Amino acid sequence: MEKKLKLRGILDVRKSKFRTESYPTKSSEEQIDVEEIVLKKYEDLHIKLKINPYLPEFHREQHTRFLLESLVYLSTAYEGLDASRPWLCYWILHPLSLLGVRVHDSQKRNVLKFLSKCQSPDGGFGGGPGQLPHLAATYAAVNALVIIGTEEAYNVIDRKKLQDFLFRVRQWDGSFAMHVGGEVDIRGAYCALSVASLTGILIPELYKGTAEWIVSCQSYEGGFSGCPGMEAHGGYAFCGLSALVILQKGHLIDHQALLRWLVQRQMKLEGGFQGRTNKLVDGCYSFWQGGAFPLLYTLLAREHNIPRGHLFDERALQEYLLICCQSPAGGLLDKPGKARDIFHTCYTISGLSVAQHFINDLHILGPSENEIACTHPLYNIRPDAVRRALLYFNDLGVPRREGNNVSNT
Amino acid sequence: MSDYSSDENEITEYLLYRNRKEWKDVTPVKQDDGEEPVVSIDYSEAYEDCYDYFRAVLKNKEISERALELTRSASRFNPANYTVWQYRREILKGLDKDLHEELDVIQEIILKQSKNYQVWHHRKVLIEWLKDPSKEKYLTEKVLAKDAKNYHAWQHRQWVIKTFNLYEGELEYIDTLLSDDIRNNSAWNQRYFVINNTTGFTEEVLSREIDYTLFNIKAVTENESAWNYLRGLLLHDKGGLSKNEKVTEFCEELYKSGNRSPFLLAVLVDMCYEQVNEAGGDSVYTLERAKQLCNDLATKYDTIRAKYWQYMLDTIEKKSKEGNGAESTSH
Ligand SMILES: [Zn+2]
Numbered sequence A: 001m002e003k004k005l006k007l008r009g010i011l012d013v014r015k016s017k018f019r020t021e022s023y024p025t026k027s028s029e030e031q032i033d034v035e036e037i038v039l040k041k042y043e044d045l046h047i048k049l050k051i052n053p054y055l056p057e058f059h060r061e062q063h064t065r066f067l068l069e070s071l072v073y074l075s076t077a078y079e080g081l082d083a084s085r086p087w088l089c090y091w092i093l094h095p096l097s098l099l100g101v102r103v104h105d106s107q108k109r110n111v112l113k114f115l116s117k118c119q120s121p122d123g124g125f126g127g128g129p130g131q132l133p134h135l136a137a138t139y140a141a142v143n144a145l146v147i148i149g150t151e152e153a154y155n156v157i158d159r160k161k162l163q164d165f166l167f168r169v170r171q172w173d174g175s176f177a178m179h180v181g182g183e184v185d186i187r188g189a190y191c192a193l194s195v196a197s198l199t200g201i202l203i204p205e206l207y208k209g210t211a212e213w214i215v216s217c218q219s220y221e222g223g224f225s226g227c228p229g230m231e232a233h234g235g236y237a238f239c240g241l242s243a244l245v246i247l248q249k250g251h252l253i254d255h256q257a258l259l260r261w262l263v264q265r266q267m268k269l270e271g272g273f274q275g276r277t278n279k280l281v282d283g284c285y286s287f288w289q290g291g292a293f294p295l296l297y298t299l300l301a302r303e304h305n306i307p308r309g310h311l312f313d314e315r316a317l318q319e320y321l322l323i324c325c326q327s328p329a330g331g332l333l334d335k336p337g338k339a340r341d342i343f344h345t346c347y348t349i350s351g352l353s354v355a356q357h358f359i360n361d362l363h364i365l366g367p368s369e370n371e372i373a374c375t376h377p378l379y380n381i382r383p384d385a386v387r388r389a390l391l392y393f394n395d396l397g398v399p400r401r402e403g404n405n406v407s408n409t
Numbered sequence B: 001m002s003d004y005s006s007d008e009n010e011i012t013e014y015l016l017y018r019n020r021k022e023w024k025d026v027t028p029v030k031q032d033d034g035e036e037p038v039v040s041i042d043y044s045e046a047y048e049d050c051y052d053y054f055r056a057v058l059k060n061k062e063i064s065e066r067a068l069e070l071t072r073s074a075s076r077f078n079p080a081n082y083t084v085w086q087y088r089r090e091i092l093k094g095l096d097k098d099l100h101e102e103l104d105v106i107q108e109i110i111l112k113q114s115k116n117y118q119v120w121h122h123r124k125v126l127i128e129w130l131k132d133p134s135k136e137k138y139l140t141e142k143v144l145a146k147d148a149k150n151y152h153a154w155q156h157r158q159w160v161i162k163t164f165n166l167y168e169g170e171l172e173y174i175d176t177l178l179s180d181d182i183r184n185n186s187a188w189n190q191r192y193f194v195i196n197n198t199t200g201f202t203e204e205v206l207s208r209e210i211d212y213t214l215f216n217i218k219a220v221t222e223n224e225s226a227w228n229y230l231r232g233l234l235l236h237d238k239g240g241l242s243k244n245e246k247v248t249e250f251c252e253e254l255y256k257s258g259n260r261s262p263f264l265l266a267v268l269v270d271m272c273y274e275q276v277n278e279a280g281g282d283s284v285y286t287l288e289r290a291k292q293l294c295n296d297l298a299t300k301y302d303t304i305r306a307k308y309w310q311y312m313l314d315t316i317e318k319k320s321k322e323g324n325g326a327e328s329t330s331h
Helices: A010-015 A024-048 A061-073 A074-083 A085-098 A105-118 A133-146 A161-169 A188-196 A209-216 A235-244 A257-263 A290-303 A316-322 A344-358 A383-396 B008-013 B045-060 B065-078 B080-095 B099-112 B115-130 B138-147 B151-164 B170-180 B185-197 B202-218 B224-234 B245-256 B262-275 B287-301 B303-322
Strands: A002-005 A361-365
Touching: A002 A188, A010 A024, A024 A316, A024 B303, A061 A085, A061 A344, A074 A085, A085 A105, A085 A133, A085 A344, A105 A133, A133 A188, A133 A383, A161 A188, A161 B115, A188 A209, A188 A235, A188 A383, A209 A235, A235 A257, A235 A290, A257 A290, A257 B287, A257 B303, A316 A344, A316 B138, A344 A361, B045 B065, B065 B080, B065 B099, B080 B115, B099 B115, B099 B138, B115 B151, B138 B151, B151 B185, B170 B185, B202 B224, B202 B245, B224 B262, B245 B262, B262 B287, B262 B303, B287 B303
Parallel strands: A002 A361
Antiparallel strands: none
């Protein structure tokens, strides 16, 4: 079922301004500054709308060009991501797949050859050729290979050694370090469980205690933090919830509190999401927070009350993404005034996808050409690609672990 | 992006590794990107040169003073390169270096690169090795003075406090942060962390904290951080959200005074959710009240969350139909 969404009235948007209650602080001042820039964007659009009723448009061609160019060349400004190159592949291939762009076979082969250079001889993938294996790089590489989706791509992954690597970074309490000798946080649990479940190597010894450790990261606010005791945060909430859903342990958390925290992260005036309470809107949280909703619906349906549509305002989120986050030259960004980059391009487009799709319903703001493909909320890959990978890897069977050197005793 | 270019002294003195006498015996190793690379970064000349030598040294597992110096350069060019940091730690151990010197090195980097996982992790490992947390509170305070919500700084601070039992003075520090910015949610979270790990939420502490929080809500009634903290406190109240008289009285007064903070109304809704099935009939937290509140929120005071308020109302209605004896909210 397709439903056309209409923009919020500009009067309603104006009325949604932050109220300082004669008590200005740094947080409120920053918030007011952002609202001013965002409101200007909305005011401008409402004027342009009188001439062009098709607004707001999604600049599909420009984004496609930006992504395809980035796949071969990145400027010196990306040196800081030199230890995240499998991420660069994923951040480019995933939005392209949501846009329905077919990447040339030879280009796909170049990506899988490059990723195979990032694979460590001891299992797992590093941030670049010759770098130590790292869970985040491994997650990104596996996702990129699953998106490519050819047998050749699947076969890049040494599953036996990948499993060994996961056991090497597993901690006694079920949490995971990002690399051997690296930091431990909730990203580790998600990355480990995501790649293990996708490639069919998830075995109970690998996740003993993990669900309980993740549950201990649910903060009093309802969201999840990076490690127990810390502040609830959008990126970590997504990791925690997804990891629990993979383990089918979603019932262990307080859903009502998580739902309350999640809906509160949507900004009244901007329509986009913030990462934490009293922080600023940022386009990438469209996915980290937005993507948590479909996962939560399945839990709510089981125990409480079945949502009949999105529980956040999918119209306002699309407004923010389309009107405030698109760079005219292609690529998307955090908030107006910031530079575009491929990380934000990936997660804003993923967030747009979540906002447009509710189960089999389509809720599109702007012309119907704005529609993009739907994404699998657990892995943030297209569901057809997830299905194909699961079928392929499940056929191969779970690798046998010999000489148990499990670190969970 | 490198931070070395910002340092003018160094840029004039900087010599490429291939032009350095002490590296003449080493053959640099190019990055093996394959024949048709993707996501190729246009490295600066100095970046590439430094990493060519880093790869050479890493390949031979060279543990030496010059290798230590090289990892310092490589980490300057890209502080997020965890392989560099991991190797640097191996060299520090191998050469039995004075780790206090290393603390100074990493402090300088943290102050410039305070939103980076690797630099904070390096610091943490050094503190674990030294078992000396004496400088950590000061360092995190320096970072938080610039960005009071820096997640890495808070995480490091929590780890140090918990590991070395340094809770003393923390509530006072939080007070200063909250008096700077009552909306600093990280500071509220830290307050919860401290109490949870020290006294716990005993009846006495709970009462004190509720007073403190209500006082702050009164000052800024739309400060979500304070409301969330209040909800956090009431997780430890045997009566749940809706049976603490101080809190219910405060909320009812505020409501009667005409205040329509969406967070006040939201708490009242959840009080209804909790009590809707309770027998007795003298409760003010009824289905009818929930209806009124949810409608007001959805249409007037919190329209962006209209769907959520409709959903909450459906949920409460469903619960009230289930009748008495149904489970209360899950905490
Ligand atoms: Zn962002």
